[in-house]
Amino acid sequence: SKMTVKAVKMPCTSANVYTKVPDGGWGWTVAFAFFIVEALTYGIIKSFGVFFNDLMESFDETNSRISWIISICVFVQTFTAPLSTVLSNRFGHRLVVMTGGLLVSAGMVIASFARSVVDMYVTIGLVSGLGYCLSFLPTVTIVSQYFDKRRSLVTAVASTGECFAVFSFAPAITALKEQIGWRYSMLSVGVLQLGITACGLLLRPIIIREQEEVKAQPPEESTETKYMLENEQTCTSIESIDSGVDITTSPSNVPGKTKAEPKSEEPKQHGQNPVENNSTPLEPKTKLLDFSVMRDYSFICYAFFGLFATLGFLGPSLYIIPLCRSLGIGKDHSAYILSVMAIAEVFGRIFAGWLLNKKPIRKIYIELICVILLSVALVAFPFASGFWGLMICSVYFGFMLGTVAGTHIPLLAEDDVVGIERMSSAAGVYVFIQSFAGLAGPPLAGVLVDTTKNYSSAFYSCAAGMVLGAAFLALVRPCKTGLCQQQQQQQQVEEGTAGPPPELPDDFIDMDIGKAENSGKGSDSV
Numbered sequence: 001s002k003m004t005v006k007a008v009k010m011p012c013t014s015a016n017v018y019t020k021v022p023d024g025g026w027g028w029t030v031a032f033a034f035f036i037v038e039a040l041t042y043g044i045i046k047s048f049g050v051f052f053n054d055l056m057e058s059f060d061e062t063n064s065r066i067s068w069i070i071s072i073c074v075f076v077q078t079f080t081a082p083l084s085t086v087l088s089n090r091f092g093h094r095l096v097v098m099t100g101g102l103l104v105s106a107g108m109v110i111a112s113f114a115r116s117v118v119d120m121y122v123t124i125g126l127v128s129g130l131g132y133c134l135s136f137l138p139t140v141t142i143v144s145q146y147f148d149k150r151r152s153l154v155t156a157v158a159s160t161g162e163c164f165a166v167f168s169f170a171p172a173i174t175a176l177k178e179q180i181g182w183r184y185s186m187l188s189v190g191v192l193q194l195g196i197t198a199c200g201l202l203l204r205p206i207i208i209r210e211q212e213e214v215k216a217q218p219p220e221e222s223t224e225t226k227y228m229l230e231n232e233q234t235c236t237s238i239e240s241i242d243s244g245v246d247i248t249t250s251p252s253n254v255p256g257k258t259k260a261e262p263k264s265e266e267p268k269q270h271g272q273n274p275v276e277n278n279s280t281p282l283e284p285k286t287k288l289l290d291f292s293v294m295r296d297y298s299f300i301c302y303a304f305f306g307l308f309a310t311l312g313f314l315g316p317s318l319y320i321i322p323l324c325r326s327l328g329i330g331k332d333h334s335a336y337i338l339s340v341m342a343i344a345e346v347f348g349r350i351f352a353g354w355l356l357n358k359k360p361i362r363k364i365y366i367e368l369i370c371v372i373l374l375s376v377a378l379v380a381f382p383f384a385s386g387f388w389g390l391m392i393c394s395v396y397f398g399f400m401l402g403t404v405a406g407t408h409i410p411l412l413a414e415d416d417v418v419g420i421e422r423m424s425s426a427a428g429v430y431v432f433i434q435s436f437a438g439l440a441g442p443p444l445a446g447v448l449v450d451t452t453k454n455y456s457s458a459f460y461s462c463a464a465g466m467v468l469g470a471a472f473l474a475l476v477r478p479c480k481t482g483l484c485q486q487q488q489q490q491q492q493v494e495e496g497t498a499g500p501p502p503e504l505p506d507d508f509i510d511m512d513i514g515k516a517e518n519s520g521k522g523s524d525s526v
Contacts, residue, residue, distance in 0.1 A: 015205045026204055027146030030139075031154050033199040035161035037097070037139045040193045041104070041132050043165020045070060046317040046342075050173050050335065053325070054182040059117045063322070064446030069120045070318060071442045076129030077136070078310075078435030084137045085428030093138040093203045100134025101196025103127055108190030112183045135196050137431060138203070141424050144413050145206050148420075151410060152363070156353025159406040163349065163398075166317070166342035174335045293418050293426045297479035302417050303433045305473040306408060309371065310437035311465025312378055313405060315445050315458055316397060317341070320390070323455040329387055337390055341398035348402020356407060363407075364416045364477050370403040371470040377401075378463035382456030416480055437465065 048070055055066050087096045107128030114120050140155065147154050169189075176185045293299045320341065324334035352370065356363045377397035384393045409427060412418055418426040445458035 015207050017207045017209060020208065021146070021148040022206075023147050023150050025146070026206075027143070027154070029202050030143055030146055030204070031158040033202040034139045034143045034155075034158040036199045037135055037196055038159050038161030039165035040101075040196050041136045042162035043169060044108075044189060044193065045073065045132070046162060046166045047169040047173060047338075049318045049321045049338070050170055050177070051182055051186065052318070052322060054177065055117070055120070058182070061117050062446075062450055064443055064450050065117055067318070067442040067446035069117070069124055071439050072121050072125030073129040073132065074310075074438030074442075075435050076126055077132040078431045078438050080130055080133045081137055081431035081435070082428040084133050085141075085424055087134070088138040088141070089424065092205055093142045094200050094205075096134050096138050097200030097203055098197045100131040100136075100138075101194060101198075101200060103131030104135060104196060105131075105190050105193040107131060108193060109187055110190075112187035112190065131196075133431075135200075137427060139199070140409055141427055142203055142206070144410055144420065144423060150357065151413065152356035152407065153353035155410040156349045156356070156406040160346045160349045160402075163342040163346040163402065166345075167339045170338045170342070171332075171335045174331060293422055293429055296418060297482075298416065298476045299412075299418050299426060299430075301472045301475040301479050302412070303430050305371075305469045305476070306430055306434045307437045307469070308465045308472065309404070309408070309469030310434045311441040311444075312374065312462035312469075313401070315441060315462040316378065316381065316401075318442060319445065319449070319455055319458045320394065322449075323381070323458075324387075324390060326455050327385070327390070329390070333387055337387075337394050340391060341394040341401075344395040344398030345402035345405070348399035349406035350402075351399075352403035352407050362416070362477070363411060363414055364473070367404065367407060367411060368470060368473050370400060371466060371473055374400040374404055375463055375466040375470060378459050378466055381459040416477055441465070 052063070052066055055061065055069075056063065059066075084096065084100075107123045107126075110127070111120055111123035114123060140159075143155055143158060144151055173185050173189070176188065180188075317338070320338055321334045324337055325331075329337075352366075355361065355366060374397070377393065377400050380393050380396065381390070384390045409430070412426045412430060413420040413423045441462075445461050448457035448461055449455055451457075
């Protein structure tokens with residue numbers, strides 16, 4: 001109840017109160033906002049490859065040094081994910097996303113006036129990177145809160161915003177550069193990213209009240225009837241029955257129970273120990289960041305999956321155009337290949353959302369199959385030759401990338417990983433762990449390209465990371481149901497069997513035994 005009050009009274013927010021997860025309602029508006037935020041964050045990052053050759057020529061820098069721009073940006077975006085979680089829990093998603101939109105736009109606009117690659121590191125890498133984090137993560141988190149049964153499908157469809165952005169931005173920016181140059185083109189992109197602040201206004205927080213109200217009524221009667229049944233089962237005389245009733249209702253004998261009865265929190269449980277357990281689930285909700293997910297073995301494996309899979313997410317989008325140019329393909333055709341990859345990713349995201357929305361399917365296994373197929377797509381790029389060969393590989397890669405990229409964060413809400421209750425903190429920690437791969441991935445690929453003088457080596461490094469990610473993803477479900485989890489369940493069972501006895505009043509049996517001894521002495525004296 002404390003968390004609900006805070007959510008209503010927080011500044012600059014107007015909460016939507018539902019009796020259950022709406023699976024729609026204002027959630028459709030939030031999903032649309034997520035679509036636009038995706039387009040203006042990851043869509044711009046994936047389209048940044050169109051500036052690579054221009055930056056190399058203008059600053060006279062190597063491929064690996066230019067790659068550090070996006071690497072620092074992605075690293076800051078993911079490394080500061082816990083900060084985004086803390087700020088969202090403290091100030092609300094709306095204010096955080098609006099602030100992030102301002103930072104993203106400011107960084108890109110200032111970068112258009114940069115005179116060296118170091119200036120790009122600061123403006124796009126640090127400023128825009130922090131803005132991307134404050135914009136993206138709170139948006140995807142609140143979308144998951146508005147949907148339950150349709151969560152996988154809605155998040156997958158809404159995440160196609162980045163795909164449509166890449167499809168439209170890549171050729172548009174390429175054509176714009178021919179007219180006004182890369183600096184004014186980058187300035188125009190920065191102004192366009194101010195739309196993130198408008199999307200932040202649409203992120204109204206959601207409050208679910210039904211769980212508290214439903215639990216408040218039935219247990220109140222069951223608590224009394226439970227004590228009555230315990231009294232009837234343990235009492236052997238009329239005196240002991242009377243003593244049991246007196247003890248249950250007497251404030252002097254059971255002060256904790258009688259004082260707690262008027263409150264709405266205590267009747268939610270059946271006994272004294274469950275009442276204590278009832279207060280503990282509310283405490284994590286008040287925490288700004290809950291690192292307890294790091295004790296969950298399934299989450300640890302899933303986090304390592306995200307760490308290594310990130311190596312294969314951004315590399316192809318950044319290096320597909322340089323690869324095409326190295327094979328003699330023109331600028332326009334290279335941009336078309338990137339656009340077709342984005343369209344294929346749209347269909348992949350929609351397909352994955354539709355597939356994961358099916359009830360009997362174990363979603364974590366579907367994700368594993370998609371990651372394996374995505375690894376095959378990365379290996380196929382170096383063997384492609386000519387425009388149509390790269391086009392086929394790009395379509396295949398884009399489709400499989402869509403099945404993974406649009407679902408790997410929402411899958412944190414599934415019980416196989418951490419569940420919806422801890423998703424907010426889990427997403428912050430998960431993306432934080434991803435940051436190290438985002439920092440090292442593109443520069444590593446750039447170093448390999450500079451060393452081998454062949455862009456195919458960049459795709460091999462991406463494929464190696466994706467294979468390692470698939471290995472850790474395969475361990476998520478076994479860790480959830482394996483020996484370690486079974487040991488935890490056995491401990492919970494043992495604690496549960498030891499729990500019921502303390503539910504009885506401490507002086508109940510003592511008083512009955514005392515009365516029995518007094519009656520025995522009376523009979524002996526007689």
